[in-house]
Amino acid sequence: MVRFERVSRSFAARKGSAAVFALDDLSLEIPRGEIFGVIGRSGAGKSTLLRLINGLERPTGGRVVVDGIEVNALSESELRPVRRSIGMVFQHFNLLSSRTVFENVALPLEVAGIGDAEIRDRVEPLLDLVGLADKRNRYPAELSGGQKQRVGIARALATRPKILLGDEVTSALDPETTASILALLADINQRLGVTIVLITHEMSVIKEICHRVAVLEAGKLIETGRAFEVLTQPRHATTASFVRGVTGVELPADLARRLSDQPSPGSQAVLRITFTGSHATAPVVSRLTTILGIDINILAGRIDTIGGEPFGALLVSVPGDEATRLAVVSAVERLNLQGEVIGYVA
Numbered sequence: 291m292v293r294f295e296r297v298s299r300s301f302a303a304r305k306g307s308a309a310v311f312a313l314d315d316l317s318l319e320i321p322r323g324e325i326f327g328v329i330g331r332s333g334a335g336k337s338t339l340l341r342l343i344n345g346l347e348r349p350t351g352g353r354v355v356v357d358g359i360e361v362n363a364l365s366e367s368e369l370r371p372v373r374r375s376i377g378m379v380f381q382h383f384n385l386l387s388s389r390t391v392f393e394n395v396a397l398p399l400e401v402a403g404i405g406d407a408e409i410r411d412r413v414e415p416l417l418d419l420v421g422l423a424d425k426r427n428r429y430p431a432e433l434s435g436g437q438k439q440r441v442g443i444a445r446a447l448a449t450r451p452k453i454l455l456g457d458e459v460t461s462a463l464d465p466e467t468t469a470s471i472l473a474l475l476a477d478i479n480q481r482l483g484v485t486i487v488l489i490t491h492e493m494s495v496i497k498e499i500c501h502r503v504a505v506l507e508a509g510k511l512i513e514t515g516r517a518f519e520v521l522t523q524p525r526h527a528t529t530a531s532f533v534r535g536v537t538g539v540e541l542p543a544d545l546a547r548r549l550s551d552q553p554s555p556g557s558q559a560v561l562r563i564t565f566t567g568s569h570a571t572a573p574v575v576s577r578l579t580t581i582l583g584i585d586i587n588i589l590a591g592r593i594d595t596i597g598g599e600p601f602g603a604l605l606v607s608v609p610g611d612e613a614t615r616l617a618v619v620s621a622v623e624r625l626n627l628q629g630e631v632i633g634y635v636a
């Protein structure tokens with residue numbers, strides 16, 4: 291649906307400082323019908339990437355192709371119908387306070403010159419879809435943050451776009467409301483088949499609903515792929531730091547302090563066992579105990595889903611002698627799981 295071909299966007303140098311490359315030679319493909327997340331720290335180039343898709347920004351190099359159309363080659367008037375096929379949802383909702391919920395959702399249709407009867411026919415089902423039919427005559431000031439964002443989403447869908455762009459759509463919301471807005475976006479993606487591109491600085495957003503992810507750093511693409519793979523096997527240190535709080539398990543603090551690189555007489559080996567997909571719910575501890583006849587202590591663990599796929603991580607300790615350690619790691623691998631000794635505790 292969207293293709294970036296060696297795209298750069300630089301901003302001219304100011305006196306005494308070099309030109310800024312908001313995006314630097316970036317190539318990327320966003321498949322049709324998917325939810326695609328773009329994550330990066332502040333200043334990484336996320337907003338610039340989003341603005342290049344709807345033609346609000348022009349590249350200084352390369353091509354941006356949206357649904358087969360090279361948007362950077364279009365004039366402002368040629369861009370208008372393309373923009374209508376791209377909906378936008380904002381962090382701070384950007385609703386008009388003097389308009390009711392219904393009137394806010396209707397606004398892009400009024401601008402497009404659509405008649406009152408058709409506006410009603412289009413807006414009512416959208417209010418149903420986002421769960422706000424009973425609030426149609428309320429004003430934004432009478433709504434919660436989550437309800438305001440639902441209005442923003444309905445408004446973005448009014449022109450029946452092929453793509454929905456989301457700019458930090460949940461950053462102003464509490465965790466519970468965030469979860470309900472993300473669930474709504476996943477539902478819209480499924481029901482309407484609309485491609486969704488979300489920029490965010492929160493890996494939890496990627497984990498909840500994105501099929502694919504791109505990680506940006508200083509205008510460059512440092513990692514991209516299926517969200518499940520990038521989150522469970524990050525290759526770049528920046529990605530790993532984003533992922534840590536979302537998929538990692540940590541040792542209890544007192545054990546972490548005592549963890550050493552080398553075994554000592556009588557010490558226990560600490561193993562990280564990760565399990566994915568259909569193996570994520572395997573009764574690993576009982577199987578290892580049965581196979582090897584040893585005691586296994588569970589130190590920490592987490593079972594979760596990434597984009598609906600199960601994922602688990604377990605920290606356990608086992609007797610630290612070399613023979614037992616090797617036997618455990620190879621038994622873990624025979625169960626199609628990954629096992630890694632991360633240290634020793636006396």
Ligand SMILES: Nc1ncnc2c1ncn2[C@@H]1O[C@H](COP(=O)(O)OP(=O)(O)OP(=O)(O)O)[C@@H](O)[C@H]1O
Binds near residue numbers: 301311332333334335
């Ligand atoms: N109009 C502009 N003029 C000069 N520099 C700009 C302009 N727009 C963006 N930049 C610079 O380009 C870089 C990327 O900015 P961008 O807004 O795309 O990052 P971001 O990842 O969206 O950041 P944030 O999460 O803080 O919104 C930054 O260094 C920014 O200062």
